[in-house]
Amino acid sequence: MTDADPLVEAWSPVQSAVMHGLRDWVVAYTAFNQHLAAWLRLPGSDANALGQIIWAAEADAPLSPAQLSRQIGMTTGATTILLNRLEDAGHVVRSRESADRRRVTLRPAPASREEARRFIALAGAEIAHVLRTTPPDELRAVATFLARMTDAAAGADQRLSAAPGSRTP
Structure with missing residues (x-):
């Protein structure tokens, strides 16, 4: 790590283009997530959480509620309320798959996973x-x-x- 101030550093045109491109991708991804929310008829925060749960499950690395909380930038209490909504609506299943029965694993419900796949195939x-x-x-x-x-x-x-x-x- 250097002591350079990123706000005054003289960046090359390609370095600036990369940073602008990364920012543009974040903006586009956020818009994509809003379309997913509308597709699933969910608030944006719920769709974001469900998307994270689906991505993790697809990678065979399911999330715990604490991991999800960190990924979506919510407190554990707020994440619990969000997960309750998703579970009550049939989008998420909480299970205890570990030898440590206190550890909760989040999985997308099969119907929600398939609906998200249909969205991804289209969008x-x-x-x-x-x-x-x-x-x-x-x-x-x-x-x-x-x-x-x-x-x-x-x-x-x-x-x-x-x-x-x-x-x-």
Whole structure:
């Protein structure tokens, strides 16, 4: 880590373009999530949480409520209320799959998972096209870069959370 001030640092045009591109992706992803919310007839925060639960399940790495809370930036209490709504509506199933019976695992209900897949199939056509037509070497370079950026952001998050007077989400 350097002591450079990112607000006054002289960034190259390509560095600036990358940062603008990352910001634009976040904005586009947020809009995509709002469309998913409308598709599922859920509030945006509930659709975001359900999307995180589905992504984790698809990666065979189901989330706990505490992990979900950190990912969506809500307190554990607020996340519990949100999960109660999703469970009552039949979107999420809480189970105890670990030897430690206190540990709760979140899984999408099969019908909600399939409805989200239908949405992705319809809404993600352009994204899928870009992924299919981008050369593998370019995809590997982007994946490596994004992993490094994610690690950097996680490091900054840990540093900020540990700072005196910080307020963690």
